[in-house]
Amino acid sequence: MPRLLCFPGSLRAASSSTALLKALVARIGTEAEVELADIAALPHYNADHDGGAAVARLVAQLAAADGVLFVTPEYNYSVPGVLKNAIDWASRPAYQSGFRGKRCFCISVSGGAMGGVRAQGHLKYILNGMLAEVFAWQEIIVTTAPKRMTDGVFTDTEVLDFAITGVTAFLQSLPRA
Numbered sequence: 675m676p677r678l679l680c681f682p683g684s685l686r687a688a689s690s691s692t693a694l695l696k697a698l699v700a701r702i703g704t705e706a707e708v709e710l711a712d713i714a715a716l717p718h719y720n721a722d723h724d725g726g727a728a729v730a731r732l733v734a735q736l737a738a739a740d741g742v743l744f745v746t747p748e749y750n751y752s753v754p755g756v757l758k759n760a761i762d763w764a765s766r767p768a769y770q771s772g773f774r775g776k777r778c779f780c781i782s783v784s785g786g787a788m789g790g791v792r793a794q795g796h797l798k799y800i801l802n803g804m805l806a807e808v809f810a811w812q813e814i815i816v817t818t819a820p821k822r823m824t825d826g827v828f829t830d831t832e833v834l835d836f837a838i839t840g841v842t843a844f845l846q847s848l849p850r851a
């Protein structure tokens with residue numbers, strides 16, 4: 675079974691993108707061994723320090739993963755700073771980091787009508803710059819996300835069906851450990 679490392683892009687307890695991520699993980703079931711990147715535990719990136727245990731854990735998780743799934747909102751037309759901070763920590767040494775050749779799949783979410791498409795474009799560009807391999811698929815953007823939730827749970831089955839089709843294809847493409 676492939677090992678999948680999931681990066682959320684929001685730290686909010688009531689996050690719609692994290693709710694979508696959780697709903698997708700539930701649907702993945704036993705198709706993958708899933709781990710979550712704890713981006714909240716990371717210090718601000720500072721090249722003068724090694725970042726301690728939280729960074730070491732992230733780097734180890736990335737090294738062990740067969741694939742990476744990002745489910746992120748858009749902040750001010752781009753990737754949220756907390757997610758970029760996590761990526762920056764895992765991106766060293768440049769062009770030789772755990773992202774090099776790593777298979778990645780990106781989903782974006784927003785409260786508005788754009789579905790975070792600009793953040794998703796930026797994220798793919800960032801991954802490309804780290805020599806990661808972004809899985810080619812229909813762009814999965816989730817618009818008006820809060821309307822697709824019930825009591826904090828992502829419940830829009832049409833969106834979930836569409837998203838899980840892409841995630842499943844991604845998982846099936848991964849080399850197995």
Ligand SMILES: Cc1cc2nc3c(=O)[nH]c(=O)nc-3n(C[C@H](O)[C@H](O)[C@H](O)COP(=O)(O)O)c2cc1C
Nearest residue numbers: 684686689690691692747748749750751784785786
């Ligand atoms: C700082 C900030 C910037 C935002 N910028 C955008 C934006 O550029 N585009 C957009 O569609 N939504 C933007 N939003 C709205 C988010 O899409 C919305 O808050 C979303 O629910 C956040 O994701 P979450 O529910 O996973 O925390 C922004 C929200 C915040 C807090």
